[in-house]
Amino acid sequence: MPFDYSAWQWILVFYLYCFLGWCFESTVVSVQQRHFVNRGFLRGPMLPIYGFGATILLHVSLPLYNKPVALFIASMLAATVFEYVVGVIMEKLFKVKYWDYSDHRFQFQGRICLQSSLCWGFLGLILARVIHPPVEWIVAGLPFAALVVVDVLLTAAFAGDVAVSVRTALDLAKLLEELDELRAQGAELRHELSESALVHLTNLSYRVDEARGEWAEKVDDAKEQLADIRAQAGDAYDQASESAKVRLTNLSYRVDEARGEWSEKVGGAKEQLADAKERILAQLDELHSRFSARADGLGRTRKSMLRGNPTARSARYDVVLQRLKKELDTHKRD
Numbered sequence: 076m077p078f079d080y081s082a083w084q085w086i087l088v089f090y091l092y093c094f095l096g097w098c099f100e101s102t103v104v105s106v107q108q109r110h111f112v113n114r115g116f117l118r119g120p121m122l123p124i125y126g127f128g129a130t131i132l133l134h135v136s137l138p139l140y141n142k143p144v145a146l147f148i149a150s151m152l153a154a155t156v157f158e159y160v161v162g163v164i165m166e167k168l169f170k171v172k173y174w175d176y177s178d179h180r181f182q183f184q185g186r187i188c189l190q191s192s193l194c195w196g197f198l199g200l201i202l203a204r205v206i207h208p209p210v211e212w213i214v215a216g217l218p219f220a221a222l223v224v225v226d227v228l229l230t231a232a233f234a235g236d237v238a239v240s241v242r243t244a245l246d247l248a249k250l251l252e253e254l255d256e257l258r259a260q261g262a263e264l265r266h267e268l269s270e271s272a273l274v275h276l277t278n279l280s281y282r283v284d285e286a287r288g289e290w291a292e293k294v295d296d297a298k299e300q301l302a303d304i305r306a307q308a309g310d311a312y313d314q315a316s317e318s319a320k321v322r323l324t325n326l327s328y329r330v331d332e333a334r335g336e337w338s339e340k341v342g343g344a345k346e347q348l349a350d351a352k353e354r355i356l357a358q359l360d361e362l363h364s365r366f367s368a369r370a371d372g373l374g375r376t377r378k379s380m381l382r383g384n385p386t387a388r389s390a391r392y393d394v395v396l397q398r399l400k401k402e403l404d405t406h407k408r409d
Contacts, residue, residue, distance in 0.1 A: 084214050086226045088133070089126040090233065091210050096125020116165075116173055116244070117236045124161055128154050128195070129202065136203040143200060150199020155192040162186035170248040171396065175388040185388065251392040251399075258395050 182188035
């Protein structure tokens with residue numbers, strides 16, 4: 076029975092299952108990613124959720140050893156509730172889901188899913204009969220003094236790893252907030268670029284219409300004057316003809332003047348649009364450089380944490396989180 080173990084033995088059981096869970100998860104994820112992945116929240120070869128999960132399942136499975144159906148259901152429910160609670164707490168603290176089942180069918184909030192729950196149930200079935208006997212043999216075979224020494228050493232290493240990893244995760248959450256501010260600034264600049272272009276194009280349209288109206292007005296005025304000349308041509312043909320030449324020349328000047336004014340206004344509007352676009356693009360380039368610099372400046376522990384959780388998501392900062400992971404993958408390939 077599980078309650079026959081001493082506290083020191085339970086501590087070692089916890090660490091052994093942390094390690095076995097890390098071996099299992101790292102193997103599966105490494106195969107999926109096609110390269111080695113040091114899976115989990117910690118830097119060392121331990122996944123605490125498996126340690127806690129196995130400890131909970133042992134308390135459930137050993138008393139129900141001869142009741143497989145009840146054992147399966149109890150293991151599935153207990154581990155699923157535990158997984159959900161841990162997922163909520165970690166996301167609240169660190170703003171990141173370090174595992175995500177959103178792509179699975181029959182999932183809830185990406186924290187739990189039917190497939191995982193069924194695995195927990197089957198694990199409860201085989202844990203007491205298959206997995207735990209060799210673990211129990213190791214734990215029971217250690218002399219008390221050796222057991223205490225091993226527990227103390229593992230606890231010291233575990234506590235140090237947790238302290239560093241928690242600090243790293245909190246720093247990462249702060250970094251995601253900063254990067255999200257850069258992303259928001261970039262979105263505002265892109266909106267400004269679009270809006271600026273629209274405003275300038277609208278102004279350009281007004282100026283073109285205005286210039287076209289002035290040109291048409293001058294042309295119509297010249298045509299009216301020519302019509303007057305023609306009406307008077309019967310009495311003074313030569314004089315009218317000379318006057319017509321003068322007015323035709325003036326008309327040409329006016330047309331050229333109107334065309335020049337139109338071209339000048341159109342050119343001025345285009346130049347303003349180009350200047351605004353260049354300014355905004357320069358600001359966008361600066362933001363991108365700052366984002367890349369922050370990604371490059373990540374410490375080894377933060378990079379390891381991100382790479383060790385390739386399915387990690389964030390409800391609030393997911394855009395920058397996925398972009399940050401992509402930046403890290405790009406730099407790793409380079």
